[in-house]
Amino acid sequence: MIKAISIFIVLALLIPNFAFSTISVEKNEKKAEELEFINIRILEYGIYKADQTKKATKKEGAYAKNIELLKKTKRIPAGIGNYWGIKFIPEGLPNGEKLVVHVSVDHPPFDNPLFGKNWTGAKKSPWKITAGKIEYLLQKFELNQKHVYGEWTFYFHYNGMLINKFTFEVYNPEAIRSNKKVQ
DSSP states (O other), rough: OHHHHHHHHHHHSSTTHHHHHHHHHHHHHHHHHHTTTOOEEEEEEEEEEEEEEEOOSSSSEEEEEEEEEEOOOSEEEEOOOOOEEEEEEESSSSOOOEEEEEEEEEEEEEEEETTTTEEEEEEEEEEEEETTTTTEEEEOOOOOGOOOOOOEEEEEEEEEEEEEEEEEEEHHHHHTTTTTTOO
């Protein structure tokens, strides 16, 4: 025991960063292990019915209740009033533990009265959620300007790491009905 302590002290004296680098490596490894198991598990996705309880503002999103999946699909027809998105559950921490994920949405550019011209998506907005609790991330077409066709991708980050993403294709239902090429 005394030999082991003296060897550690000698190493610490000869190599000043020895003790500190060993400790910091262990801390980094533990942090990486914790991050490895944090996940957003997608339970369902598609077109939803919901009752909006609060409108979106520049600082926070809208709220809804009585949410029900109408159709499981990744292809979303653009149309005023349509709700679409994902139902998910955060995993990797004990149930009930709070965590902050950063959510962003990338989409083709459009003019948004709240965010300006050629807006291409929400920046990483912090969202406080609870491990083991079902959550929804929904979009609603409220403005004609929001009818932009193409890929819309939701990204989830935790501690700066991408932990999940999900992509939808928004299309023009009128073009499909009239056999025109989607713009």
